[in-house]
Amino acid sequence: MTTTQRTGSGRRGRPGYDLESLLSIAVDLFNERGYDGTSMEDLARRLGITKSAIYHHVSGKQELLRLxxxxxxxxxxxxxxxxxxxxxxxxxxxxxxxxxxxxxxxxxxxxxxxxxxxxxxxxxxxxxxxxxxxxxxxxxxxxxxxxxxxxxxxxxxxxxxxxxxxxxxxxxxxxxxxxxxxxxxxxxxxxxxxxxxxxxxxx
Amino acid sequence: MTTTQRTGSGRRGRPGYDLESLLSIAVDLFNERGYDGTSMEDLARRLGITKSAIYHHVSGKQELLRLxxxxxxxxxxxxxxxxxxxxxxxxxxxxxxxxxxxxxxxxxxxxxxxxxxxxxxxxxxxxxxxxxxxxxxxxxxxxxxxxxxxxxxxxxxxxxxxxxxxxxxxxxxxxxxxxxxxxxxxxxxxxxxxxxxxxxxxx
CATH class of the missing domain: 1.10.357.10 (Tetracycline Repressor, domain 2)
Known part of the structure; x- marks a missing residue:
């Protein structure tokens, strides 16, 4: 899976969020607003990072939902x-x-x-x-x-x-x-x- | 309440929807999409009538939720x-x-x-x-x-x-x-x- 490859590539330790804490915050946001009602923009805003910093960890919203x-x-x-x-x-x-x-x-x-x-x-x-x-x-x-x-x-x-x-x-x-x-x-x-x-x- | 006055004014029997059937369809739509995710436009589209035809029955989305x-x-x-x-x-x-x-x-x-x-x-x-x-x-x-x-x-x-x-x-x-x-x-x-x-x- 994409995530495993990426976390395996050594990028995981970069400053900000690791996949686990990113996932945890994404899931809280999905629960608050509904999955359909949450955009990657909303998530980036909540995390205080850019969307591209999120795409560094996962391929998108669907992957966060699946995880x-x-x-x-x-x-x-x-x-x-x-x-x-x-x-x-x-x-x-x-x-x-x-x-x-x-x-x-x-x-x-x-x-x-x-x-x-x-x-x-x-x-x-x-x-x-x-x-x-x-x-x-x-x-x-x-x-x-x-x-x-x-x-x-x-x-x-x-x-x-x-x-x-x-x-x-x-x-x-x-x-x-x-x-x-x-x-x-x-x-x-x-x-x-x-x-x-x-x-x-x-x- | 507004609704009672309006339905009491004799307008209730107008062609299209009475308050009861309008409410029933609105509640189904709220349940499908979430209350926050449903606009009066969405409801008008589902009913096949204009927004002003809905306002004939109720003061707005909040009143439908309350009912x-x-x-x-x-x-x-x-x-x-x-x-x-x-x-x-x-x-x-x-x-x-x-x-x-x-x-x-x-x-x-x-x-x-x-x-x-x-x-x-x-x-x-x-x-x-x-x-x-x-x-x-x-x-x-x-x-x-x-x-x-x-x-x-x-x-x-x-x-x-x-x-x-x-x-x-x-x-x-x-x-x-x-x-x-x-x-x-x-x-x-x-x-x-x-x-x-x-x-x-x-x-």
Whole structure:
């Protein structure tokens, strides 16, 4: 990829921004204004450098988008692959997947936020949506398997349940602000997802 | 309000669009392109009428936004007020609120979608966010009361739980397509929210 070649060429250490900090600021700007609403001029202004200084690092806006959404997708699909490869019952693998996804989400919040706002207008966005669908299929397959195992209540539809679970998980990008220790939020999501909020111990 | 005076003046029946159909198309366009990214020119083009024909109905883009988000908020706050006024245990009132909110959401999907994308850049948006916070407080208060009643597990934080519940509910705007009978989705959300997905009957 272009970026790797360029960063590999030794230009990376030039004064100003390296690719990582440039990407981070670009993703924040995309999240604030929307990808379509952000121009390379806007980005140059935010960075306080010229457009040509940005083109030194990346081929353009699309490449920044691809790097941003791939960061999120690599994390999420990594967790999905881990969960699929685990030994043990599907319900436990699903638990691993839910907890791991929350961990990726809070750790890579701006990147996952960008991913979740992608709508499919460009090749990069369509590729991202295709990878998201692969993730969604893994979730739905695990819910279906757990239901066949008798570990998920039979009155829930696997595809619908997968959507509701990850609707809850993904909603974190709208309101969660990381505080260093994310154990609390990971436990809370897993608890509501698997047990609901109603206390049935004394019924 | 201007609109009421104008529609009350008898001009409403003029050929083309009445306020309701104009609002519906405007809200769809706001949802497609973002409120900030939609101009009155864009709207006139979509409607196939002149801008002055739109100003016949409303004072401008802000008024269309206000009418749109108020449609969603009136429905949601109506359900919240109902739930708060009900007799009985907080957990049952919370159940009423969750089910009623899903019903409003699927019935008024474009309007709730618009509401959930509001970010607070204008007076109309700030007013909408203030009304949303009133709704969120009702939910958090009911969760807290239900927890004091011993009906909600004590390991969940009321404010966090309220956010997770409505994160799941609100995620519907991203993927749910109404199919006439919405009982199925209302039951599915209530089931996951209150009982989670794990089958504990045989443990």
């Amino acid at each position: 941003g959404v791939d960061r999120a997708l690599d994390g999420l699909l990594g967790v999905a692959d881990e969960a699929a490869a685990l030994q043990g019952r599907a319900i436990d693998r699903l638990d691993h997947l839910v907890r791991g996804s929350v961990a990726v989400l809070v750790d890579q919040l701006p990147f996952v936020t960008l991913l979740l706002r992608v709508r499919g207008n460009t090749d990069v966005e369509r590729d991202a949506l295709a990878r998201r669908r692969r993730f969604d299929r893994t979730v739905a397959d695990l819910v279906a398997q757990a239901e066949r195992d008798g570990d998920v209540r039979p009155d829930v539809d696997p595809a619908l349940t997968a959507r509701l679970l990850f609707g809850m998980v993904n909603s974190l990008v709208e309101w969660y602000r990381p505080r260093g220790d994310d154990t609390h939020i990971i436990d809370a999501v897993a608890s509501v997802a698997f047990h609901g909020i109603r206390d049935t111990t004394n019924r | 749109g988000v108020d449609r969603a908020l009136d429905g949601l706050l109506g359900v919240a007020d109902e739930a708060a006024a009900l007799q009985g245990r907080a957990i049952d009132r919370l159940d009423h609120l969750v089910r009623g909110s899903v019903a409003v959401l699927v019935d008024q999907l474009p309007f709730v979608t618009l509401l959930l994308r509001v970010r607070g850049n204008t007076d109309v948006e700030r007013d909408a966010l203030a009304r949303r916070r009133r709704f969120d407080r009702t939910v958090a208060d009911l969760v807290a009361q239900a927890e004091r009643d011993g009906d909600v597990r004590p390991d969940v934080d009321p404010a966090l739980t309220a956010r997770l519940l409505f994160g799941m509910v609100n995620s519907l705007v991203e993927w749910y397509r109404p199919r006439g009978d919405d009982t199925h989705i209302i039951d599915a959300v209530a089931s996951v929210a209150f009982h989670g997905i794990r089958d504990t009957t045989n443990r």
